[in-house]
Amino acid sequence: MSSAFVQEQQILGQARGPLPAKAAASGDDPRGSTPPPARLTSAELRVLSAQWRMRAGEEPERAERVADVLDWLASQREADAHAAPALHRLRQRISGWMHL
Numbered sequence: 001m002s003s004a005f006v007q008e009q010q011i012l013g014q015a016r017g018p019l020p021a022k023a024a025a026s027g028d029d030p031r032g033s034t035p036p037p038a039r040l041t042s043a044e045l046r047v048l049s050a051q052w053r054m055r056a057g058e059e060p061e062r063a064e065r066v067a068d069v070l071d072w073l074a075s076q077r078e079a080d081a082h083a084a085p086a087l088h089r090l091r092q093r094i095s096g097w098m099h100l
Contacts (some may be wrong), residue, residue: 045074
């Protein structure tokens with residue numbers, strides 16, 4: 001796993017927070033009842049970031065922080081996308097050498 005993916009998962013875990021005491025005690029997970037949303041592409045994240053920046057009139061500092069995080073996440077996904085083909089080629093070479 002890439003470090004960007006691990007960081008993304010840590011951020012999402014912190015944002016979700018702990019379950020309410022009643023749900024944690026009963027073992028019911030209200031978040032588990034619906035499937036997770038589809039993963040956004042870096043282009044979609046950039047559009048969302050621009051939309052957050054336009055909301056700056058409501059809470060400018062918060063909107064700017066959210067937009068910055070979305071831009072950071074988009075750049076991490078772009079970097080991962082560029083690294084993936086190289087890793088795939090490396091796996092193919094190793095598999096070819098090992099006759100797998």
